[in-house]
Amino acid sequence: MTRRFQAAVLRSYEDPFTVEEVALCTEPGPGEILVEIAGAGMCRTDLAVRRSAGRSPLPSVLGHEGAGVVVATGGDPGNGLGVGDHAVLSFDSCGHCRNCRAASPAYCDSFASLNLFGGREEEPPRLTDAAGKALAPRWFGQSSFAAYALVPARNAVRVDPALPLELLGPLGCGFLTGAGAVLNTFAAGPGDTLVV
Template sequence: MRFQAAVLRSHEDPFTIEEVALRAEPDPGEVLVEIAGAGMCRTDLAVRRSAGRSPLPAVLGHEGAGVVVATGGGPGVALDVGDHVVLSFDSCGHCRSCRAAAPAYCDSFASLNLFGGREEDPPRLTDATGKGLAPRWFG
């Protein structure tokens, strides 16, 4: 699947709109959302000023809304194809903060949201040349 995305390649350069490719259907615990509207917030823009913290190149932007077009099923997925959703940050759902309905203070917030998520081979998200892009920003 190919689509347009705002890519940040270095902390000194502006975002560029590029064609990127998504390699696979969602894994268990994941959903694929066709985005109807998205935004860039101050957190996305702040990455340009935080050299060394977030892996680059990356597709940022974590605020959006759309429709679920595929689901990987499995635990934690309570959505169906056709459901309308709003996107936000990720949380583990199991730590003390998550269980207390305070997922913004999740013990795993930084690893899930700020540092590119998981290592993938082959990368899930690539640019037009096939080079991997950090696959996960704010879940």
């Protein structure tokens, strides 16, 4: 079943994003979920792609701080998420390398290829523009500058439905990165003073 919706597409370096109709040409497969995006943060990394010719494939749908509602699953996604759950999305990982098995998916052996360079090559393409041309659909495993994101379930975390979902996207990168710097790199603890 083809699902058509709006997405912010980056067609070439140095150009602005353009809101266009795109088509998702597949349903969730095993271990995947389809999320209707309620909100997405704008991270410096998303903006940097416009200045880094040759690194990320274009045209592309970016966005890696998404949050939304699970609307479909590819069977049992493996992490307990189900239709109707509210979720925050984060980066992709392979799930089976030494670092992933050691609960350090941010150091996944395939991090760059899965998150920065368009993810996995797919034939036929998952995401196309209105003319049927392939778009890179897996920026940081999500491409959340769109109405829907098809993502590996392992890079989604269920959140309390009472929270304002449209504001939670930055938990998947900005707040996660900041907290990691404070807690891991600076090793700040209770009572420590820190200037941000």
